[in-house]
Amino acid sequence: MARAAAAAMIAKLISLRFSRNDELGADDFAVKFLPAAGYDPRAMIGVMQMLDSKSGGGNPPEFMSTHPNPGNRIEELQKDIQQAYPQGVPAGLKR
Secondary structure, three states, X not given: OHHHHHHHHHHHHHHHHHHHHHHHHHHHHHHHHOHHXXXXXXXXXXXXXXXXXXXXXXXXXXXXXXXXXXXXXHHHHHHHHHHHOOXXXXXXXXX
């Protein structure tokens, strides 16, 4: 019984890791394609800041969460934006 519980826990942690990586991949995808739709990808940072503040510090440890911590997502978004637009985000986009 203990082995089955341990195996289930390991499987859950592995699937959570993939889910978090999928979220970060989706963020990177959005950074690249939002400007094509007329939107400023930096607005995503504001969304993550709002999610972080609304959690009130009540986020579970990231290794047990299906989503990356919003603070970590902000860092990744900033890197993605800088990488995708090293000369700066195009002007005239909606926030």
